[in-house]
Amino acid sequence: MSELTTTTRAGAGVSEAAGEPVPSVAGTAAVPIIRNAPAGAGLGPVGWARANLFNSWWSSAVTLLLAYFLVKWTLGFLGWGVLNAVWSVPETAAGAMDPERCRAAQGAGACWAMIGDKYRFTLFGRYPYDEQWRPAVVVALFLGLYAISAMRRFWRKELVLIWAATLTVIGLLMWGGVLGMTYVPQDNWGGLPLTLILSTFGLALGFPLAILVALGRRSTNMPAVRLICVVYVELIRGVPLITVLFMASVMFPLFMPEGFNPDKLLRAQIAFILFAAAYLAEVVRGGLQALPKGQYEAADAMGMSYWKKTGLIVLPQALRLVIPPLVNTFIGFFKDTSLVIIIGLFDLLGAGKNAVNDPIWQAYSTEMYLFLGAIYFAFCFVMARYSRGLEQEFSRTVRR
Amino acid sequence: MSQAATMDRPQTGASNEPAILLDRVNKWYGAMHVLRDISLSVGHREKVVVCGPSGSGKSTMIRCINRLESHQEGRIVVDGTELTDDLRALDTIRREVGMVFQSFNLFPHLTILENCTLAPIWVRKMPKAEAEELAMSYLKRVKIPEQAKKYPGQLSGGQQQRVAIARALCMKPKIMLFDEPTSALDPEMIKEVLDTMIGLAESGMTMVCVTHEMGFARQVADRVVFMDRGEIVEQGEPNTLFENPQTERLQLFLSQILRGH
Numbered sequence: 001m002s003e004l005t006t007t008t009r010a011g012a013g014v015s016e017a018a019g020e021p022v023p024s025v026a027g028t029a030a031v032p033i034i035r036n037a038p039a040g041a042g043l044g045p046v047g048w049a050r051a052n053l054f055n056s057w058w059s060s061a062v063t064l065l066l067a068y069f070l071v072k073w074t075l076g077f078l079g080w081g082v083l084n085a086v087w088s089v090p091e092t093a094a095g096a097m098d099p100e101r102c103r104a105a106q107g108a109g110a111c112w113a114m115i116g117d118k119y120r121f122t123l124f125g126r127y128p129y130d131e132q133w134r135p136a137v138v139v140a141l142f143l144g145l146y147a148i149s150a151m152r153r154f155w156r157k158e159l160v161l162i163w164a165a166t167l168t169v170i171g172l173l174m175w176g177g178v179l180g181m182t183y184v185p186q187d188n189w190g191g192l193p194l195t196l197i198l199s200t201f202g203l204a205l206g207f208p209l210a211i212l213v214a215l216g217r218r219s220t221n222m223p224a225v226r227l228i229c230v231v232y233v234e235l236i237r238g239v240p241l242i243t244v245l246f247m248a249s250v251m252f253p254l255f256m257p258e259g260f261n262p263d264k265l266l267r268a269q270i271a272f273i274l275f276a277a278a279y280l281a282e283v284v285r286g287g288l289q290a291l292p293k294g295q296y297e298a299a300d301a302m303g304m305s306y307w308k309k310t311g312l313i314v315l316p317q318a319l320r321l322v323i324p325p326l327v328n329t330f331i332g333f334f335k336d337t338s339l340v341i342i343i344g345l346f347d348l349l350g351a352g353k354n355a356v357n358d359p360i361w362q363a364y365s366t367e368m369y370l371f372l373g374a375i376y377f378a379f380c381f382v383m384a385r386y387s388r389g390l391e392q393e394f395s396r397t398v399r400r
Numbered sequence: 401m402s403q404a405a406t407m408d409r410p411q412t413g414a415s416n417e418p419a420i421l422l423d424r425v426n427k428w429y430g431a432m433h434v435l436r437d438i439s440l441s442v443g444h445r446e447k448v449v450v451c452g453p454s455g456s457g458k459s460t461m462i463r464c465i466n467r468l469e470s471h472q473e474g475r476i477v478v479d480g481t482e483l484t485d486d487l488r489a490l491d492t493i494r495r496e497v498g499m500v501f502q503s504f505n506l507f508p509h510l511t512i513l514e515n516c517t518l519a520p521i522w523v524r525k526m527p528k529a530e531a532e533e534l535a536m537s538y539l540k541r542v543k544i545p546e547q548a549k550k551y552p553g554q555l556s557g558g559q560q561q562r563v564a565i566a567r568a569l570c571m572k573p574k575i576m577l578f579d580e581p582t583s584a585l586d587p588e589m590i591k592e593v594l595d596t597m598i599g600l601a602e603s604g605m606t607m608v609c610v611t612h613e614m615g616f617a618r619q620v621a622d623r624v625v626f627m628d629r630g631e632i633v634e635q636g637e638p639n640t641l642f643e644n645p646q647t648e649r650l651q652l653f654l655s656q657i658l659r660g661h
Contacts, residue, residue: 292505294503295505298499298501298505298506301494301497301499302494302519302567302568303491303492303493303495303519303523303571304519304522304523305491308522316509317507
């Protein structure tokens with residue numbers, strides 16, 4: 001049997017060309033290839049289930065138990081979230097929402113009506129209601145920017161220009177004050193655009209800074225630079241992000257001259273950039289250290305300058321090596337932006353929390369947090385999937 | 401005796417100045433004295449093979465020539481330029497000196513062709529098309545033009561080392577340094593690399609080669625230098641040196657090498 005499959009796998013064409021008699025069954029799909037395949041493969045769904053889920057009494061018991069909980073919870077969630085859910089509520093005479101139907105369904109069904117009422121406040125915070133198309137466009141622009149940056153065929157110098165242009169447009173849209181758009185101060189920004197602004201600028205500026213810090217920390221002939229980099233990384237890593245945010249928001253203005261008072265968002269943004277850079281620098285440094293010494297020597301021996309060697313040989317390899325921990329840090333950092341709530345900025349989570357404070361909807365925070373969780377999850381999941389694809393693509397070409 | 405013989409050898413190069421000159425070079429790793437008063441002069445178009453037991457300092461010496469290692473005392477002059485901490489002079493020298501490593505050190509994230517064109521484009525500022533043409537001509541010379549689009553990881557060790565030679569040649573160096581180029585190879589691949597090196601030697605390249613391949617030394621070397629414990633113990637024309645070793649250390653080394661083969 002196994003001999004037979006081997007011949008088939010080696011390619012029926014070869015044996016035919018060699019003039020060997022081809023076994024009649026070989027080359028047809030009917031030959032099950034058992035070796036190296038998962039147990040039960042090619043046996044159909046029933047055979048597969050028998051081989052993988054019910055191959056012993058113990059395995060069968062676990063399967064049944066898990067199936068019981070899976071079905072129970074799925075049905076429970078469907079009942080709560082879909083069948084018994086309240087999708088909309090009528091308005092009262094005063095024009096406010098009347099949560100009576102939600103109250104009636106409480107415990108048995110979700111009150112999605114509150115999301116319907118509050119989603120715009122959650123997504124865009126206190127941005128003026130009639131101008132909320134602007135942050136909506138901003139979110140779309142961010143998503144478009146991410147999508148373009150993710151595609152390898154756009155990985156060229158022009159991408160930097162695209163970024164600069166898009167970020168400028170985003171700034172114009174958010175602030176307004178030109179082209180007939182009313183001016184909206186940063187204090188009124190909030191929700192998803194704020195989260196995306198904080199994390200995009202934080203990573204886009206923090207990452208290059210991280211590379212410089214990582215390189216500086218490995219510098220052998222510039223001890224002063226190395227010392228500064230070490231102190232910077234250890235100092236930032238040594239304190240919680242909340243502390244850095246507090247310092248940026250409360251203490252920093254105390255040290256500044258009278259009249260110079262950059263706004264809260266900018267201060268928080270700088271704190272994020274510095275914080276992200278410190279962590280990313282350590283990840284990048286890991287990649288630099290993993291690179292064999294011979295790569296540096298080969299570049300040196302060809303007379304490459306430090307920056308050419310770094311840009312053409314060292315970083316392309318070092319960064320590929322650290323894609324998993326990099327993305328890990330990116331994802332963690334994206335979620336950490338929600339900490340700005342403690343200095344009074346209303347990012348996505350902050351705005352959602354605020355929405356739940358509305359007396360009518362106070363009882364329905366679960367629905368709101370599920371909604372927020374789904375948004376965060378969507379972003380993080382896409383990041384994780386993308387990084388896996390990138391890793392696989394690189395490992396196909398580069399084999400060590 | 402052999403020392404005097406080599407000094408009298410008429411140099412075939414254009415200038416009278418040697419291609420490489422080491423003058424009483426000393427180097428320490430901490431308290432360990434790894435190069436002791438090394439004096440060596442390599443003429444233009446001369447092929448020198450350096451041999452010696454492991455830990456004798458031969459790799460360190462060859463790596464000092466393009467300053468992958470720095471020496472602490474003495475002078476090293478390459479192609480008329482003295483090696484100092486002056487980075488510009490160093491880059492000039494490195495452009496003229498090609499190096500082939502024991503572990504190939506190809507860049508795994510670039511194709512074979514990109515490996516070969518990288519330095520000509522970025523260091524020599526050669527136009528891309530010209531660099532690719534040059535690279536293909538050298539890849540033909542090392543007999544693997546068909547692998548140009550592959551990545552180093554897809555090639556055998558012998559093929560990788562031949563690419564490494566082609567890559568170094570693409571910089572059109574005046575001098576080639578080989579640091580045990582066949583030591584990391586499986587026996588059946590050694591010949592293809594040595595053949596490439598022999599071809600290169602026949603073309604008149606100035607070569608310094610650290611190797612234990614005595615057959616290669618006999619065939620191409622103008623001079624063999626034997627090092628032990630950080631110093632040059634004996635040097636001379638290969639056949640003379642191998643058949644008539646003057647020192648006990650070389651006799652011991654040769655007997656060990658021959659026993660090994």
